Amino acid sequence: MVRFVTSLLALSATAWAATSCSASSQCPKDKPCCSQYGECGTGAYCLGGCDPQASFAIDACAPMPVCQSKSYTWDNLDNSVLNTKYLGNTTDADWTYSGFPKTENGSLLMTMPKESVGTLFANNHYIWYGKVSGKIKSSRGKGVVTAFILLSDVKDEIDYEWVGADLTDVQTNYYWQGVLDWHNSANATFSGDDSFDDWHTYEIDWQPDQLQWIIDGEVKRTLKKSATYNETSKQYQYPQTPSRLQMSLWPAGQSSNAEGTIAWAGGEIDWDSEDIKDKGYYYATIGQVDVQCYATPDGVTTKGNTSYVYTSSDAMQSDVEVTGNSTVLGSLGATGLDPTLGANSSSSATSSGSDSVPTNSSGGSGSAGNSTTSTGSGSSSDSGSGTSTESGNPSSTSSSFSQGTSSSAANPSDRVLSGSLFAVLVAVGGLVTL
Ligand SMILES: *[C@@H]1O[C@H](CO)[C@@H](O)[C@H](O)[C@H]1NC(C)=O
Ligand SMILES: *[C@@H]1O[C@H](CO)[C@@H](O)[C@H](O)[C@H]1NC(C)=O
Ligand SMILES: *[C@@H]1O[C@H](CO)[C@@H](O)[C@H](O)[C@H]1NC(C)=O
Ligand SMILES: *[C@@H]1O[C@H](CO)[C@@H](O)[C@H](O)[C@H]1NC(C)=O
């Protein structure tokens, strides 16, 4: 996945004139934090998703808030903030979002109005092993993908993904440090009803030595850490670093995407579907989310109970410790290297320029989208998913993300590109032009 992240940069760099970053090309000192989307900045760039391997220094990213066992339901959105308003204090909000969330009947609706790039809802606490459970009704329709994933800042990832063209099963997948391996994906079926009309409970039981995908109490898939050992590198390629829960609804089948991605998603999106006509949007419904934290693994250095921090850019389990350091930034100009900068200025969350909130760099129409109605801009697809080819980065390969152009449709990489980190990229990149 690192590969297509890299290749997307070329695109965003021209669109946003932002400084791009990767593990082989770290951020400069004045914008030390590499965001989840591969661009350098301060403030929110240093919070959830900030990649320590691609940042100026290992401690440029703010410390990661520790796991908190909690149940979430949605009578309102009080517990959520727009990603432009959050400075790392989890007491203020458990979730940040971009896009078009709303609540209905005590549930969260992640919506995707016509021609939009959908909604991303991310939890602000990191989980370092735990059980995450979501009572979910997926979206439906070809090209429409719902995702419920754990994603770490170094791109360890554990996924559930529902492709709207196939409501009788859900795809499970995992990654270690963003390394693409299409053997990691598998389908899980559930008995009886379909995933749109009926509630099912989808769980990820993530332990240091094994990982399970569980649906309605039934174990569907088990991954043993021991099975992920790489004899060559002598490493376990197993998700093992603190991860945030991210839920999203995104347009994998928008026409500008690569053929392989569209095919994986079941075809091009119909923007005149029943749901668009009736409701004005596609939607996925989240009834409840439960997070149960597990103890930190044996042997981990513990100096406090506030935050996780990386101690080495190898970013394996043994390279993380628990500290008492604050997770809060003083302003959108602050970074992990200077966390209290601007703390005394009263308007700390609103001052600061375009390199301080990853989703709102420039050219946007204002807020990242507090609206449940269609924007109908028609241009939303360009930013997150326009044509992008080789970035020139050595880590990128000829099969990297390539849209609009001709990359072979059935290329396995294409299929993997349909993965959920891509969802996140599309969702956020696209917001810029909403
Ligand atoms: C986080 O916010 C709470 C409530 O607004 C406040 O009491 C607390 O001091 C803040 N924590 C930090 C570290 O700023
Ligand atoms: C909310 O409840 C109403 C009335 O029961 C129903 O018509 C509507 O479809 C429900 N909405 C969702 C998102 O389930
Ligand atoms: C999962 O099912 C879909 C169609 O339902 C199929 O295209 C895909 O290849 C399957 N994936 C795996 C890993 O079997
Ligand atoms: C195992 O590690 C080697 C050396 O880092 C790497 O080249 C290879 O791709 C890895 N294998 C897998 C399946 O990731």
Ligand SMILES: *[C@@H]1O[C@H](CO)[C@@H](O)[C@H](O)[C@H]1NC(C)=O
């Ligand atoms: C966290 O650490 C502080 C300071 O050492 C201590 O006072 C507090 O009780 C601890 N909290 C928890 C939940 O363990």
Ligand SMILES: *[C@@H]1O[C@H](CO)[C@@H](O)[C@H](O)[C@H]1NC(C)=O
């Ligand atoms: C934690 O805070 C201490 C004291 O402010 C600082 O010296 C140390 O570098 C911080 N550690 C990390 C990993 O940020």
Ligand SMILES: *[C@@H]1O[C@H](CO)[C@@H](O)[C@H](O)[C@H]1NC(C)=O
């Ligand atoms: C904020 O103001 C207080 C009181 O004036 C001062 O003690 C503190 O050092 C200041 N903090 C920063 C980060 O400037």
Ligand SMILES: *[C@@H]1O[C@H](CO)[C@@H](O)[C@H](O)[C@H]1NC(C)=O
């Ligand atoms: C977001 O973008 C809009 C329009 O470009 C701008 O007015 C606003 O200040 C930006 N917000 C932030 C936090 O940068």
Ligand SMILES: *[C@@H]1O[C@H](CO)[C@@H](O)[C@H](O)[C@H]1NC(C)=O
């Ligand atoms: C959207 O804005 C309206 C009015 O400004 C506000 O009442 C509502 O809570 C906002 N919704 C979200 C999801 O932020």
